[in-house]
Amino acid sequence: MMHKFLILFIFISLPSFAQWTKVDIPTNASFRALKSKGQHIWASGTQGTVGHSGDAGKTWEFQQVPQAEKLDFRDLAIINDQEVMLMSAGPSEEGKARIYQTVDGGKHWEVIFQLNEGGYFFDCLQWDVKNKRAWLLSDPINQQMTLFSYVKKKFEKLDTTNMPLLQNKEAFFAASGSSMIISEDKIHFVGGGSDSIRIYTYDTQKNTWRINEPGIPSGEATGYFSIGAKNKKELWTVGGDYRKLNELAIPIIRTKDGGNHWEVLKNTPAFYMEKVIWAKPYWIVTGPSQSVAYLEKTKQWRSLGKSSFHNIIQVGDKIWGIGAKGQLAYISLSSIKNLFLSKE
DSSP states (O other): OOEEEEEEOOOOOOSSTTSOEEOOOSOOOOEEEEEEETTEEEEEEGGGEEEEESSTTSEEEEEEOTTOTTOOEEEEEEOSSSOEEEEEOSOGGGTOEEEEEESSTTSOOEEEEEEOSTTOOEEEEEEETTTTEEEEEEEEETTEEEEEEEETTEEEEOOSTTSOBOOTTOBOOOSSSBSEEEETTEEEEEOBOSSBOOEEEEETTTTEEEEEOOOOBOBTTEEEEEEEESSSSOEEEEEEETTOTTSOSSOOEEESSTTSSOEEOOSOOOSOOOEEEEETTEEEEEOSSEEEEEETTTTEEEEEEEOOEEEEEEETTEEEEEEGGGOEEEEEHHHHHHHHHSOO
8 A cells, every 4th residue: 555644744943044844754764865857856765765846846645655665665756747757876787776657646656667687776857858768777787887878768788899997896876866867968977986986978869888097096986976066067076974974085076178187176165075066156065064165156055953854855946955763855046045144
C-alpha cells in the first residue's frame, strides 16, 4: 500500500534572518535528491521516500513507493508535470540499481530499468531538456566510465570505444545528483578518489571527449561532488572529503570559458561542500555542516548558518534545502541580500 501524507504550512520566519526556516515533515528519511520544474518540486531519499510540492513549496505530499522500502533514491529527473524518474543508488547485485518512473504525477510508480549483474552503482540522473533524453551515470567498471542514455523509452549503455580510460581508483560520487551537468550539447563530469583531479567533458553531438587536468591533488573519499553553472561559460565545482565535514580538503575551482581552463577560487570558507548552485546574483554552496553565499560583484562571502543539507535548489525567490533525518527548510533571497547589506 502506498502511504501519503499531506503537509500544509504557513511561512514563519525564525528570529535570525541568517537561519533557515524549517518545515516539519512526517518522515525521518535522509534526502539527497531535490529538483524543480516550474512550480513543481520533487525530493527523494532513503526508505523509498518521495516528496512532492506542486505549488512551489506551499504544500507538500510525501509517500513511500511500494516495494521500494529498502531503496535509497539519491537522484531524480523531472521530465514534465506528470513524468518523473527516480534513481536508486545501491549495489546492483543486491537488486538496488533501479530506475522508477511515474507518468501520472506520483500516483503510480513502476520499474523501467534494472541491472542485476555485479559492478553497477548509479550515481547521477539528468534530464536533457533540449534533446529530450535522460543521462544516467554509474560507477566505473575496470576504469571505464559507465554512462547510459535514455531515448525512446529505453536505457542504452554508451559504447566505450571513444571514452577515456579513468585513473586508478577514480570514480564519481552519488551525493547531491550533481556530479554531472548538461550544458547545451555538452556534459561535464566531476569526481575524485584518485591521486589528482580530472574534469571530463562529453560532446553528445560529436561523440567526442575532452579531459581537463586542473592540477588539484585528490585522494580517497576526496574530490568534487557537485558542479553548477551560471551559464554555458561560467561554472563552479565544489567538494572535499566527506569524512571531514568541517574541513576544505579540496579548493573551489571555476571556469569562465566553458571548461577549457579552471582556476582556484581563493579565500573561501572551509567545510565539506556537497552542492553548488547559481541563484542570481549569488553562488550558494551547502554541505552537511553549513551553507554560505558568495556575491561575485563584491567578492564577499556570508554564512547562511549551520545546516545539514545534502542538496539545495532555487525555486522563485527561495532557496530550498534538504538533508538527513527528514530535514527540509528554505531561506529567501531577500534574507540573503540583508546579510550582504549588514556591516557585521
